[in-house]
Amino acid sequence: MLQETGSGRFCGREHTLPLRIYCEDTDFSGVVYHGNYVRYLERGRSDFVRELGVGLSVLLALEQPATFMVSRLDMRFLRPARIDDRLEVRTRAELASGARLMFRQTITRGDELLLEAVSENVCIKLDGRPRRLPQMMVERLAPYLAESLPSERREDFAVAPVVEGEMTGAA
Amino acid sequence: MLQETGSGRFCGREHTLPLRIYCEDTDFSGVVYHGNYVRYLERGRSDFVRELGVGLSVLLALEQPATFMVSRLDMRFLRPARIDDRLEVRTRAELASGARLMFRQTITRGDELLLEAVSENVCIKLDGRPRRLPQMMVERLAPYLAESLPSERREDFAVAPVVEGEMTGAA
Amino acid sequence: MLQETGSGRFCGREHTLPLRIYCEDTDFSGVVYHGNYVRYLERGRSDFVRELGVGLSVLLALEQPATFMVSRLDMRFLRPARIDDRLEVRTRAELASGARLMFRQTITRGDELLLEAVSENVCIKLDGRPRRLPQMMVERLAPYLAESLPSERREDFAVAPVVEGEMTGAA
């Protein structure tokens, strides 16, 4: 059912997707394997657009089918998650312009911030070449975009600045 | 066997790990799922340190066991990989200081650059708290570090600058 | 919170866990990668025991910590799942005896049966050696076990018989 809504919910501009940590998510160090957070971030973005009625199934069913590739992903890992944890993936769309769609996301456990991420996603045709975002998608995204866009591209990828020495000082 | 060497090889400062793309690596869009590159990058870093005799097994067997967590990962995806592709993960250590170890990596297919990544890894005790890099590790890493270190932390995470509009112009 | 309930629900003896198929779950053939069903089955079993108050976190917090290893898994794949599908993992405990816990599971999409599986799980100590199921676990499982147990071990693993030639006849 193409118009089906996602598993998460919006609160204002922010979409929240709850998820549970299972055995499959952890590694031998006892915490969640860092690579798995990429999957959770993608689940959050997928649900965000599905909730707006422009999920992957809908885009593939367009007269000119579209999909997305991730062109940039910058993640900062702050605290580990563990087996049985209940986390929330929080997703905001920052920019929708040309072929590009940028998201700012966090993963939290209750009040704790575990991860911050910024991603750039490029809309592509099925042959892999970039194409403009479908007009329908631009319209549905508009109310959810950040009001003041970053003026400089490099800034797009600034996750919270790292305080020099904060990690090393404790050693 | 703790001193076992890795599967890749060094050429000067750069370590190269070959890998094959299997069905498990791809997604429904026909190319490698973007989250899986995080696994390949980690394989490259693991083999890099294993080859130097300071792999995960060795660090866990120290009198004061150590392991690593990834604290930052910035990836730029340039071209997709496909089923049966043979790729190479190229890994350079950029900085080893205090508890921090930074790597710059690329993933290539023949002459094609598929991905660039910069990662920051923090050495931790088994209780998850940061600790200085083991002295033995610092010594073995020394010959492989970049000669001129970045002077400013923010720059550490600059992967190749994105030319504004290069992706969007084609749409 | 150790006594937290799971994400699914029981209907009689059967536990049902809903799940969503994301990009990460698919492979280049366009459907869910067969290896990923193993993860869904484990999520179903994890939620089953968590709902009974004997989840992995609880077992690890026992005076004599316990965990599980899968010793046998037999799966029959009947129909493929696709991106955005909503599936249900249906789990029944069949036997709890000594160190062994056996489950019979299906994965469905609406009325369609996609997969059948039987698994044997062995309770182990943290050193990897088998141990009896914790008494608390046996008691909580009792109301959920099959009334008539299979009398012969080999039968435990009979998933629905395959009709000879049903697959080959269509070629």
Next chain:
Amino acid sequence: MLQETGSGRFCGREHTLPLRIYCEDTDFSGVVYHGNYVRYLERGRSDFVRELGVGLSVLLALEQPATFMVSRLDMRFLRPARIDDRLEVRTRAELASGARLMFRQTITRGDELLLEAVSENVCIKLDGRPRRLPQMMVERLAPYLAESLPSERREDFAVAPVVEGEMTGAA
């Protein structure tokens, strides 16, 4: 390059693929996550057929493109694998008939047997419907098939019999 050979090698009928265990492969219990063995088994089968010149890329490039789905997988897990382990996936084709291709596989670490598996794979068209194995594939497989085929389908899935109580006796 479609005719490229695989990463493993044949010794008689048996194909052996070496692999390394990385952090991504383990779970919080300290050993390899059971679901990941499915990926290793698939890598072994993929390399087996690639080495014969009938890998996935070749089959997709046929005039009548073909691929495979796994229709049955029965695994018995005997011993755990750990971080940094070097394993071998050993693969034998047992039967190639109609649309079906059956394999018997083991995963070993040196002399230790870690896992036994039997799988049934069905050749399908791109629309998901079964089709006969491509004639070229049947011919290339012929020298590698078991000489005496199991006479009864059910037996196909008998991995080594489980000695009743062997796991439970130790508790």
